[in-house]
Amino acid sequence: MTLSNATLNALPPDVARPGYDRAGLTPGIVHIGCGNFHRAHQAVYLDDLFALGEGHDWALLGAGVRAGDAKMRETLLAQDGLSSVIELDPAAKSARVIGAMTGFVAVEAGNAALIAAMSDPAIRIVSLTVTEGGYYIDPKTDTFSPSHPDIQADAANPEAPNTAFGAIIAALKARRAAGLHPFTVMCCDNVPHNGHVTRDAVCGLAQLSDPEMAEWIKANVAFPNSMVDRITPATGPHERALAKGFGLEDAAPVTCEPFRQWVMEDNFPAGRPALEKVGVTFTDQVDRFETMKIRILNGGHAIIAYAAGLRDIEFAHEAMADEQIRAFLDKIETDEILPIVPPVPDTDLEAYKQLIIERFSNPEVADTIRRLCLDGSNRQPKFIIRSIRDRLAKGLDCSGLILESALWCRYCFGTTESGAEIAPNDPSWDRLQAQAILAQDRPAAWLEMPEIYGDLAQNEALVAQFSQTLQDVWNRGSQAVIADYLAR
Numbered sequence: 001m002t003l004s005n006a007t008l009n010a011l012p013p014d015v016a017r018p019g020y021d022r023a024g025l026t027p028g029i030v031h032i033g034c035g036n037f038h039r040a041h042q043a044v045y046l047d048d049l050f051a052l053g054e055g056h057d058w059a060l061l062g063a064g065v066r067a068g069d070a071k072m073r074e075t076l077l078a079q080d081g082l083s084s085v086i087e088l089d090p091a092a093k094s095a096r097v098i099g100a101m102t103g104f105v106a107v108e109a110g111n112a113a114l115i116a117a118m119s120d121p122a123i124r125i126v127s128l129t130v131t132e133g134g135y136y137i138d139p140k141t142d143t144f145s146p147s148h149p150d151i152q153a154d155a156a157n158p159e160a161p162n163t164a165f166g167a168i169i170a171a172l173k174a175r176r177a178a179g180l181h182p183f184t185v186m187c188c189d190n191v192p193h194n195g196h197v198t199r200d201a202v203c204g205l206a207q208l209s210d211p212e213m214a215e216w217i218k219a220n221v222a223f224p225n226s227m228v229d230r231i232t233p234a235t236g237p238h239e240r241a242l243a244k245g246f247g248l249e250d251a252a253p254v255t256c257e258p259f260r261q262w263v264m265e266d267n268f269p270a271g272r273p274a275l276e277k278v279g280v281t282f283t284d285q286v287d288r289f290e291t292m293k294i295r296i297l298n299g300g301h302a303i304i305a306y307a308a309g310l311r312d313i314e315f316a317h318e319a320m321a322d323e324q325i326r327a328f329l330d331k332i333e334t335d336e337i338l339p340i341v342p343p344v345p346d347t348d349l350e351a352y353k354q355l356i357i358e359r360f361s362n363p364e365v366a367d368t369i370r371r372l373c374l375d376g377s378n379r380q381p382k383f384i385i386r387s388i389r390d391r392l393a394k395g396l397d398c399s400g401l402i403l404e405s406a407l408w409c410r411y412c413f414g415t416t417e418s419g420a421e422i423a424p425n426d427p428s429w430d431r432l433q434a435q436a437i438l439a440q441d442r443p444a445a446w447l448e449m450p451e452i453y454g455d456l457a458q459n460e461a462l463v464a465q466f467s468q469t470l471q472d473v474w475n476r477g478s479q480a481v482i483a484d485y486l487a488r
Contacts, residue, residue, distance in 0.1 A: 003084065011097065012246060015095045016097065020053065022102070025099075027123065028058040030060075030114070030117055030125075032167075033131075034072055034101070036232045036234065036256075037230065042228075043060060044100075045260075047098045049273055057122070061103050061123070062076060065130075065162065065167065067107075072252065075252045077103075079251070082098065084248045084253045086253060087257070087258050090362055111160070114171075119171045121180050124272075126184070127188050128185070132378045132382060133375060133427065136151055139381045143200060156209075158209045165202050165205050168185060186223075190228060192382055193290070194290075195225035196225065222268060226264040226286060227289040230257060231256065231365055234368070235253060259359055261293075262275070263280070264283075265282070265286050285345055292344045294382060295337050301316075302383050302408070303333075304372070305319075305372035306408045307328060307478060316360050317367075330357065333353050336391060338353060370425060374425050377432060388462075400485055402466050412426070417478060443470040444466070446466070
């Protein structure tokens, strides 16, 4: 049955549907980037809140700034903004239809429609999921990079910007001129200190064309930090078949694990929905939760991803069923990551690690190794290299993390250990593959990517250890090298 308002009451009885009148919703949030994660996370929390009879003036207005967002807009508008979310509990799958979105702004060059939508006084929050790589961060300084061509283009044409940050600046400028309170900018991406990073991107771009406006934003606009978590695979034939199995005809169904978590700073001067009533944690220690999640969960994904990718393993749960890969994950987490993760309120880190292992092992999620290997050029600096830096600063061994980095290099060479070709799997694939080819004969070449490794290529001890590890991977194979690491 095709999703629409008209068919909601005719859905199969085992499919949950919005427990509220959608006609009574009004938008209070513009969300930029309405991909799978957003629709399985923020939209679900809001759907739960609306079902309590609360916050009906906090509905979502979808938005985007990329070509892919235009396709998503077309898909969701054809379904009256409805999405199906299928939770993949190993005990029993369940499906629900989420109705928290009331519309989707036109996606166009110059973002006039988006700027107008964010200028509406009813909009009090602008939220974003634009991927980890969408914040224009210079890995050498770990700060906003004003030299990126996208940023330079918006700085030269601030009235018709093409980035989300340029559109946010233009809308804030319009609200300021109209005497309206600024909206809160709420990042929902998996980026360390994501509120600070978003503020740096917005203010850094504004500084290039209107320094006075940049100072006004710093003084008046809130950018709360948050930590978000839910494993959400990409949608493909398998996921569409699951939706059909529930009697749903959805062009963009979302599947996800049962677990979800959202931790935020309570910094919303223009108001916010009462999300604490549906499980969101508000705290002034978001950074502790964030470090835990990024180092243990996201770092853990990277640890299993390249080891499994080189062995032609297709799914994360299959990697976890491999005793060596599971032990590899557990040893690096226990010996090298947990000791450098600061304490987290009301959380046992060892128990959290065990939860992560269970989540990775869920066979129903069918999360692909290829997805976990995707975009290493943006993910490695945040999820793995930070841990390497922390351990080096403390004079601690990081052999497992260095081995993970060597496996990533070997993966980027472009073939598995069986000789199968690896299709490009990174926005910077050509660059990565070229360096990986050089590194086959001169391993240090892999570390000579300052946009990823910063100044680590200047650390002679690290270069020597990485070089020996990568040579071993090439000469003896990843399984033998991992076995040696596990035996130590």
